[in-house]
C-alpha cells in the first residue's frame with residue numbers, strides 16, 4: 176500500500192521515503208517515461224482516485240509536484256433524459272450525463288482506468304481517450320459488455336486537453352448518443368490559476384423527429400450519415416446552460432472554459448457574444464498560442480482552452496457561430512456576469528447582444544411557463560377533466576417558442592414588422608381576414624404585392640419546414656398576441672390546407 180494517506184504503522188516512514196524519492200522520479204520521468212518499452216515506476220507511485228465532475232464543473236487544480244498512480248472509475252449508463260422541453264432521448268453516457276465526467280490528471284501520471292458498463296445497458300461500450308498513447312487510445316482494451324468491468328493502464332505522456340469517446344460500432348451512433356467527454360492532462364507546472372473554470376462540450380443529436388417534435392425520440396441513422404442533425408447542443412440538451420443553469424462570474428474575474436466538440440460530425444465556430452478571448456490554447460494544446468481572439472474553430476474530436484477577463488456585467492451568450500445551430504438547433508449557452516458596471520469599457524446598448532439575450536431569456540421563460548402549465552394540466556386532469564383553457568394556453572406558450580426562433584427576426588418580437596419591408600402581424604387585417612391563407616403562407620412562403628393595414632408590401636417570406644403542430648402553435652400565438660384576438664389554428668386546419676396545396 177503506497178497511498179500516503181494510509182494510516183498503518185510504518186506508513187509515515189514510507190511516505191517520507193517516498194517524498195524524498197519523488198523529485199528524482201519527477202526529474203527522470205520526462206526521459207524514462209517517453210522511451211518506448213520502459214515501464215513507468217508505477218509500483219512506487221502514491222495512489223489516488225481521480226475526482227470526476229459533471230459538466231459544467233471541473234475537478235480542482237492539481238497542486239502536487241510529483242507523479243501519481245491515478246485510479247479512474249468511469250461508469251457507462253444508458254438513460255432516458257430531457258433533450259428539450261417535451262422531448263426525451265435515450266442517452267448513452269459516461270457517468271450518467273452528457274458530456275461524460277471530466278477527468279483531470281497530471282503529465283507523467285500513471286492512470287489505471289476502470290470502465291464499468293452498468294448491468295441495465297443494452298449494448299457493449301468502450302473508450303478511446305485521445306490522451307492515450309497506444310492502439311485505439313484504449314478502445315480495444317476497454318471493450319466492455321453490459322454488467323462487466325474492464326481495466327487498462329496508461330501513462331499520460333502528453334499534457335493537454337483531450338476528447339474521449341466511445342469507439343464501439345457504429346461509432347457515430349455511440350457518440351451522437353452522448354458518449355464523449357474531456358480529459359485534461361495538466362502540464363507538470365500546472366495551468367496558471369484563474370478565478371473560474373468551466374466545462375462545456377458541443378455535440379449533435381440526430382432525432383427521427385424534427386427539432387421540437389415531442390415525445391421520446393429515436394436515433395436516425397440516415398440523418399447522421401447525411402450530417403443533418405435536428406439538434407446541436409451544448410452540454411447535452413437544449414437550455415443546459417441557460418437561465419438558472421447559466422455559467423456565473425463576477426466582474427473582474429478571469430474565466431477559463433475547457434471546450435470540446437464530441438461531434439460526431441460538425442466543427443464548431445466557438446464564440447462568446449460580447450467577449451474576446453484574451454488567450455486561446457489553440458486546439459487544446461498547452462501553449463497560450465494566440466491572444467485577442469473572437470471565434471476559434473474546434474474540430475469534431477478536438478478541444479480548446481479559452482480564457483477571458485469579464486469587465487462588464489450582463490449576459491454573455493456562448494454559441495457555435497454557425498448561427499442556425501445556435502438559434503434553431505440549440506447550440507447556445509449563457510454566462511451571467513454580476514457586479515458593478517464600467518461605463519468607460521461599455522456604455523449604452525449593443526443591439527445584437529441585448530436583442531439575442533432577450534429572445535433567449537423570453538424563450539426560456541416560455542419553456543418554463545409551458546412546463547408549469549403542463550404540470551397544472553396533469554393536476555387538473557387528476558380530479559377534473561375540464562382542460563380546454565389550459566390546452567390553449569399551452570399552445571400559446573409553444574407558439575411563442577416557435578415565434579422566437581423562426582419569425583421574430585423579420586416580424587420583430589413585438590409583431591410590428593419593419594415599415595415597407597416586413598408587414599406587421601400585430602393588428603394585421605391581412606392575418607385576421609384569412610386563416611387558411613396564413614397557414615399556406617407559413618408552409619409555402621409568401622411573395623408578391625400584398626396590402627396590410629392599407630400599406631403595400633412586395634417582398635418574400637421563405638417557406639417553413641414545420642410540423643403541423645408547429646404551424647398551428649405559431650399562428651395561434653400570432654393571432655392571440657399583441658392585442659390580436661383572431662381565433663385559433665388547429666392541427667386539422669393545417670392538415671387540410673396542406674392537402675389542398677399538395
Ligand code: HEC
Pocket residue numbers: 578581582583584585586596597598599600603605606607613616617621622623624625627632633634635636637639649650653
Ligand atoms: C425572412 C423574413 C420572414 C420570416 C422569417 C417570416 N416572415 Fe412572415 N412575412 C415576411 C414577408 C416579407 C412577408 C410579406 C410577403 C409579401 O410581401 O408578399 C410576410 C408575410 C407574413 C404574413 C402575412 C402578412 C401579415 O402581415 O399578416 C403572415 C401571417 C406571416 N408572414 C407570418 C409569419 C410567421 C408566423 C412566421 C414564422 C413562422 C414568419 N412569418 C416568418 C417575412 C418573413
Ligand SMILES: [Cu+2]
Pocket residue numbers: 267299300301341342343349354
Ligand atoms: Cu458506446
